[in-house]
Amino acid sequence: MSDTPTPRSAADVAPRAMLALAKHLHGAGRSQEAAEALRSLLSLQPGDAEAHLALALLLHDQGRLPDAEAAYRASLALRPDHAEAHKRLGNLLMQQERFADAEQAYKQALALNAQDADALGNLGRSLYAQQRLSEAALASHLAVTLRPDYVEAQVDVACVLRDLGRLPEAEATLRTAIAKCPEYADAHFNLGIVLEKAARFSEAEGSYREALKLRPDAVAGYNNLGNVLQQSGRPLEAAEVYRQALALNPSAAPSHYNLATALRALDLPHEAEPHYRSALALKPDYFDAQFGLGTLLLSLGRFEEGWRLFESRYALPRFLHYKTKAMLPLPQWQGESLEGRSLLVWQEDGLGDVIQFGRYLPLLKAAGAKRVDMVCASSLHRLFANVEGVDALLTHDAAKAQYGDYDCWTSLLSAPVHLGTTIDTIPPANYLQADEARAAHWRERLAAALPPGPRIGLVWKGNPRHHNDAHRSLNSLSSLLPLWSIPGVSFVSLQKGQDEDEAQRPQAFQPLLALGHELTDFADTAALIDQLDLVVCVDTSTAHLxxxxxxxxxxxxxYHDPDWRWLHGRSDSPWYPCAMRVFRQPREGNWSAPVEAILQAGLEWFAAQSPRVA
Structure with a gap:
């Protein structure tokens, strides 16, 4: 018997040569010729799994994902034990954001080759995209165990740890990845995210800059760097970084949105507006941009479009409004007729918001509502007990047992859009009255503690949980010291909470009567305010009251992020045309200028008034 191998038939050799030629053409960048060769081969041998796979790879490289998927599946139908084909299919499905399908493809690949670190890493990413964090962490850990130099998977582990709130572990994991591969830009970028979440903004800036040095075309890197600069109080630099991002990709909606926020921080609302609109033109359902543009327009007095866009707060998961809408088992009022219907008014905003927009309660009842019940904090109940148009006041817990009694619900801050409020048709604010008995109590209390003469109530700090409290609150009572130059005036502290301690131990040169601890609720505060001549305060509920x-x-x-309700650049308020004057910081951190302006206004105002008789 001869040992000479049996030669392949001509019919077999030709297809092998044709497949080799097609792969060579693909590798040489001659994709069209490669595709023609593969289709010719498949017309001769439609059952050739390797040819289907080669075509799938070619189409995938060309970005023709549906055609590539069909070719991958044709190959796998002929050869279901091809682990690499399953993995490649998974990669394509990830590109299409079909994460559950990609997961299944990677699991098929791993069932055939459990030692494939790439497939494990990719499985981790598909699980992460589905927010199955524990499973994602396990897959990525296994990938690193199989291949210790697999820094991409190590970064994936860090991302899971970050999302689980385990920031120190995430940071350590990323620093290990960087030590293994210092030139891996994604590791520096993700370290920046971790440091930013930890409010270590200077270090985060350094990580983002290192990532951009390695990948200067990374738009996300510029956006994140700009965000850190904004949080560091450097909006001018942030704006320039966002412009760099837009130079790389003018169609990036987040870059337009971020630039708009930076321009607003620079007090350039008219320059910010077109960037909000560009973001929305590129991504109409960009709810952050809708909300940002809405508050911008409201601050400019352009209420019609502003109120409508302001409703986008219900589509943003970071806001309580989103959770309220999901929780309440009632239709949300959208401006349809209220005739004969029962309406539940639900407090989801701050105490000051309720007081400012409480003026709409009589209008809701006048619109035909059979019943208007308001759900609000118990500290507001006595204050609102006699407000026209309110049938009952409920706590949030009590209301949960009565949902079936109502036809629909609304927030007070949605009333303006449905009732068509413009800057010229703001309802008057005179809907609250002080309780006479409590006012008499405070009259006697003040007369016993203070000399005759004018009295000024003070609040220098707001709720520390407010997102802008670090900027809107004064450092201390001493910031208001110039006001003690007004002759013949006594000062009363309305400050409540932990900052009230300062009022109870005033300096000898800054005497005042601390009454915040004696105030039981807003009705009590209203009665005390009724006995004062003037209130000076930061942007908090006391101002609205x-x-x-x-x-x-x-x-x-x-100066930083003044609330939209005060309108841009105005020293008065159309919400309170007869009672309110607005004093603004000229720049970040400078409270001395507005306090000095209040001093001069106070000197003029009290000089024109008759002395109060105690």
Whole structure:
């Protein structure tokens, strides 16, 4: 018997040569010729699994994903034990964001080759995309165990740890990855995210800059760097970084949105507006941009479009409004007729918001509602007990047992859009009155503790949980010291909470009567304010309460992110045209200028008033 191998038939040799030629053409960048060769081969041998796979790889490289998927599946139908084909199919499905399908493809690949670190790493990414964090961490850990130099999977582990709130572990994992591969830009980028979440903004900036040095075309890197610069109080630099991102990709909606926020921080609202609109033109359902543009327009007095866009807060998971809408088992009122219907008014915003927009309660009842019940904090109940149009006041817990009694619900801050409020048709604020008995109590209390003469109520700090409290609150009571130059005036502290301690131990040169600890609720505060001549406060609920009662009020506003309701650049407020004056910081951190302006206004105002008789 001869040992000479039996030669392949001509019919077999030709297809093998044709497949080799097609692969060579693909590798040489001659994709069209490669595709023609593969289709010719498949017309001769439609059952050739390797040819289907080669075609799938070619189409995948060309970005023709549906055609590539069909070719992968044709190959796998002929050869279901091809682990690499399953993995490649998984990669394609990941590109299409079909994460559950990709997961199954990677699991098929791993069932055939459990030692494939790449397939494990990719499985981890598909699980991460589905927010199955524990499973994602396990897959990525296994990938690193199989291949210790697999820094991509190590970064994936860090991302899971970050999302689980385990920031120190995430940081350590990323630093290990960087030590193994210092030139891996994604590791530096993700370290920046971890450090940013830890509020270590200077270090985060350094990581983002290192990532951009390695990958200067990474738009996300510029956006994140800009965000850190903004959080560091450097909006001018942030704006320039966002412009670099837009130079790389003018169609990146987040870059337009971020630039708009930076321009607003620079007090350039008219320059910010077109970037909000560009973001929305590129991505109409960009709810952050809708909300940002809405508040911008409201601050400019362009209420019609502003109120409509302001409703986008219900589509943003970071806001309580989103959770309220999901929780309440009632239709949300959308402006349809209220005739004969029962309406539940639900407090989901701050105490000051309720006081400012409580003026809409009589209008809701006048619109035909059979019943208007308001759900709000118990500290507001006595204050709102006699408000026209309110049938009952409930706590949030009590309301949960009565949902079936109502036809629909709304927030007070949605009333303006449905009732068509413009800057010229803001309802008057005079809907609250102080309780006479409590006012008499405070009249006697003040007369016993203070000399005759004018009295100024003070609040210098807001709720520390407010997102902008670090900027809107004064450092201490001493910031208001110049006001003690007004002759013949006594000062009363309305400050409540932990910052009230300062009022109870005033300096000898800054005497005041601390009454915050004696105030039981907002009705009590209203009665005390009724006995004062003027209120000076930061942007907090006391400002709205004083002005609603018609008491002259000076409100101090920060340079950084002043609330939209005060309108851009105005020293008055159309919400309180007869009672409110607005005093703004001219620049970040400078409270001395507005306090000095209040001093001069106070000197003029009290000089024109008759002395109060105690």
């Amino acid at each position: 004083a002005a609603t009662l018609g008491k002259p009020c000076c409100v101090l506003l920060p």
